[in-house]
Amino acid sequence: MYASPVKQASGDARGSRPGLIGGLDFGLLAAALGLIAVSVYILTMATQDDVPGSPLYYVIRQAIYGAVGVCLMLIAARVDISRLREHQRAIYAAMIGSIMLVLLVGVAARGSRRWIELPFFRFQPSELGKVLLILALSAFIVDRVRRLGDRATTGRIVVLALVPALLVMAEPDLGSALVYVAITAVLMFVAGTKWTHMAALGGIAAASAVIVLLALPTIGVEVLKPYQVDRLTAFANPTSDPQRQGYQLQQSITAIGAGQKTGRGPEGATQTRLDFLPEHHTDFVFSVVGEQFGFLGAGLVLSLYALLLWRALRILTSAKNLYGALVAGGVTAMLMFQVFVNIGMTIGIMPITGVPLPLMSYGGSSVLVTFLAIGLLQSVSAQARSTDMAKTRELSTA
């Protein structure tokens, strides 16, 4: 009873490699498509006055990124990620290389150098780095899985992660650096690094945070730019100075709160339309949802993320090997961290770190990389299914 539909599907899967979306996890696909659709819709409403004379400037671009991203996802879903494992050094080198390239020839905007100018769009290596780090680090961990308890292994993992993290922090791109850290922590956690090591690393991280934020500035050494410290501490006291970073936060909370239960509608959403809400197409896009469509709209978006993360965790558990599980875990970590830090930022419970909201925030690199990551999840899922199918076939023939 239970096996037959799967068997049915496997028949298709085995013949010609299935159709365009065959073998994909539909929940994951639906959540991703739903989010990019909501993003395009919200941008239509929120950015109509942002670029004079071209009300659809951001919408068209985001739609194209979405379309390209979906293709990228479908391609990635077909990749046998075990092959990628063999190229871990190349992947790691590509990651470091591209980030270094940014530091050398990158395009600066608003005080940070994060982009490489390409013919069609600005490529942000720190975004791609998130996926590359997952792939490379997972491979390294799989290679060392038998020596996972060694301090040397933990140390190497930390070094491998810290190099790109510190490099993007130099751009400066604090948000991506934090995502790298989150990815690494979750990879180690999923792989089973000793609790003692995790605790020690946690302690070191906490101590360095205190040193960077409090101790060093008092003796005159600035690791973070003043504005970054501002942003990190603003959420603790958002109204202290409305002209500075707390202002964004205050406006974001006002926008979301003013949305009430069902929202003010695109026309009535004055916080967005009159530009009181800064960065409303990128970092603060969730606030736009909150203002325009209220608790209901925000709830819908949250549900889509819940679906996305539930499917990701599900795929993690069904992965056919450790590498797949780690990649799935890394992608889950990357999505989860960004969703919670971004939304938390807009509602005043997280620091302002400049982390985009996956698939919702406007931005080519972020959208493409997120789809790429979801494609990897689909690949892990597909492998697991084909293994399941093989198993089923075995059982039925026996």
Add this chain to the structure above:
Amino acid sequence: MYLDNRRPPITPQLAFRVAIMGGVALLMFSVIFFRLWYLQVLSGDRYVGEANDNRVRDIVVQAPRGQIVDREGRMLVDNRTALAVKITPAELPKAVPAQNDLYTRLGDVLNRSPRKIRNDVSEQLEAVPFSTATVKQDVDLPVVQYLMENGDDFPGVTVERVFLRRYPFDEVGAHLFGTVGEVNEEQLEGKDYRGAEQGDRVGQSGVEATYDRYLRGRNGATRVQVDAMGALTGSLSAKQPRAGRQLRLGVDLDVQRKGQQALGTGRRGAFVVMDVKNGEVRALGSTPSYDPNLFAKSIKQSDYDRLSDPENGNPLANRAIQGLYPAASTFKLITATAGLEGGLIDPETPVSDPGSLNVGGTVFKNAGGAVNGVLSLRRALSVSSDVFFYKLGLEADGEGEGLLIQRWARRLGIGRKTGIDLPGELSGLVPSPKWRAKVNRQGIGDGRPWSAGDNINLSVGQGDLQTNPLQMAVAYAAMANGGRVVTPHLGKRVEDGDGRVLQEFPSPGRRRLKIDSENREAILDGLRQAASEPGGTSADVFKGFPIPVAGKTGTAEKGLGRPDQSWYMALAPYPNPRYVVAVTDEQGGFGAETAAPAARRILAALFDVRGQEKKVVKGDSRTF
């Protein structure tokens, strides 16, 4: 075949770790969910308010003050539009050095110190955060044009059209109309200026203050929507300003103007012209006067100091209601009333005037050493016999409590506020034994006990008596109208812009005194004779004047070599007077010398007597 052994079944450890990740995710979702619930469902109203505060700005549209017109509807006070340079805080540079540069440039153009501009602006913005702050009112057009043409150098600087008060007759009637000035903290809290908003200019003195609630309009507001940069994105609603009401005074502009001319420039004095029946003030003035236009925009400290300097005669003081003068012989009307009504004399009682009166070794003489012989009341008033009234004063001091004159003075309104609709009135003083005992107790008197001499001095309006032309006018009016003590008033009614009556002010209350009509007629006769019959103190002044006048001269001795103060009180037309005219000149000398001729000129204007305006007849009487 074999089971796929490449795929390790999910280990319990991994399952546990994934469960923890799921748990963390669940926890985070719950936190976000409840935070959103709190923000959007529980506190949504508050944030809707905040969002609206963000985008909505009220731009105040100043309401012009109401005009003030005279009894004929002639314009006394109106408004003019002027250009004011203001600062819009949203467009001001944020950096302090940039602001200072701006204030320096602005200071050069407007000829003001940058520090002062900065202080002014920050003070105003502190009071009303999003409103504009005024830097300078009434800026000349070329300056405005320069600012407009170089707009880029003056970020946040705007020019607005504002209404400023205009007093077309400058110094004429200044003490009546009063001044306007920015409403202060105390006034905003009090109830007299209810409805006034920060930055409004309200009446600070004169009828501008008394009738402020009618004259002040209601400011309008244009409610606009602005974006984050403070740029206008649309108009939401507009509340039209409502201009202030027009105030009609009982004042007659011609008389007011003539009165001021009659006092003359460089003098210190005051005059009052009042309707004896209802207390309507036809004219009231004080000299030296000032130009209230100086107060229309913020007055300069140096101007204010000059106008309140006693060396310059304190032009801001209204001597008609704030003067504290001995009334000299004009007070004899009160002494006469007291003597008649108190039964000391009747109109025909003969009294001997040998030229002086010796009381306990002190000799009280007639002015100029005159010897009038035996006379009765009418003649005594006419020639202003001092001895006649000395005797009444002496007699009154011995009768009962010795307060006969004091009581009648109080009844007739001397030494108490008249209740005129002008702020700042002083009550003055009628000296009495009780008063002298009090000042001696307080150590501010000269320690001398009350004596008959004090009462004798009071009987001829000398000594410690402190009164002013308005109080004297009220007393004379009571005598003229049959014993009604009127409340002088200026305001007649409130009108709309076309002169239609909105509210008529009823004539304020009057006290009625019982004065025997025979006594009253005798006093009026005496005053008439003084202004008409040979030997009358002001007969030569009013010789040939077509309107029959009854009047009394007065000359107050100031002692210490200071010039005497000249007084004249006139009632006209005799025998049924309609008006009382009071004139005093602090350094005018004898009453017949300056005050009486001034009164003649005022009466000429009042009764529209042609060909009299230039005519000044100085009387020869040298009586006190």
